[in-house]
Amino acid sequence: xxxxxxxxxxxxxxxxxxxxxxxxxxxxxxxxxxxxxxxxxxxxxxxxxxxxxxxxxxxxxxxxxxxxxxxxxxxxxxxxxxxxxxxxxxxxxxxxxxxxxxxxxxxxxxxxxxxxxxxxxxxxxxxxxxxxxxxxxxxxxxxxxxxxxxxxxxxxxxxxxxxxxxxxxxxxxxxxxxxxxxxxxxxxxxxxxxxxxxxxxxxxxxxxxxxxxxxxxxxxxxxxxxxx
Numbered sequence: 001x002x003x004x005x006x007x008x009x010x011x012x013x014x015x016x017x018x019x020x021x022x023x024x025x026x027x028x029x030x031x032x033x034x035x036x037x038x039x040x041x042x043x044x045x046x047x048x049x050x051x052x053x054x055x056x057x058x059x060x061x062x063x064x065x066x067x068x069x070x071x072x073x074x075x076x077x078x079x080x081x082x083x084x085x086x087x088x089x090x091x092x093x094x095x096x097x098x099x100x101x102x103x104x105x106x107x108x109x110x111x112x113x114x115x116x117x118x119x120x121x122x123x124x125x126x127x128x129x130x131x132x133x134x135x136x137x138x139x140x141x142x143x144x145x146x147x148x149x150x151x152x153x154x155x156x157x158x159x160x161x162x163x164x165x166x167x168x169x170x171x172x173x174x175x176x177x178x179x180x181x182x183x184x185x186x187x188x189x190x191x192x193x194x195x196x197x198x199x200x201x202x203x204x205x206x207x208x209x210x211x212x213x214x215x216x217x218x219x220x221x222x223x224x225x226x227x228x
Contacts, residue, residue: 023071023091028104030128031088034075038119047123048073051090056099059147067093069100106149109135114145 034048051073055066072091092100103110109132111120120129134152137145150158 023093024097026090026092026097026101026104028088028090028107030104030108030124030131032125033123034073034088036122038122040115040119054103056096057147058103059145067096069096069103106132106135106151108132109149110137113137 031047035046037044037046039045040050051070052068054069056069057064057066060066070090070092073088075086075088078085078087090100090104108120108124108128111123112129112132113135114137117129136150136155138148138150140146
């Protein structure tokens, strides 16, 4: 061990703890083989290597530095280490969890759309491919992928919002939120919560709503101190 060996090892361990503490696992049952090499864009690669190189934003944006979408990925056997059945876990940072988990859900569709179904069949289970048949990758005016996608469930919700609210969800805007923020808050004490005497907001005495303070409790466990 060198002069600073102990310090370096300590710092490395702290960094490792920091990284692991800021990530979470995504269970991905669609993957059939992480390490089968196939040719993508004229070069042999594996799904594991592709995932480790995947960046977010999916489409480069001016002023936004790209980051790796996944921190790690590996297979976990179901049962004993030599068990043939396994599942795949992807590790992603908390602040990219929505994007990472969403992309993991449509991985079979992504490779079918951007490469070929033959490649997708070797890397993903057939059932996963069938499940992703309804995924649509959105494009810009020039026909290039804009980094987003939509499933049939997404489309159904979008149609419902457009029909019932008369407004497309991507144009939905909320205003005057400061009115909600400035409303007085009704505070409950621990004694009130434990006593079972909590009332609904509509049943709160006007004085309590106006002051933001709970009404006096003359007898714990009763509503004796609440004036209608």
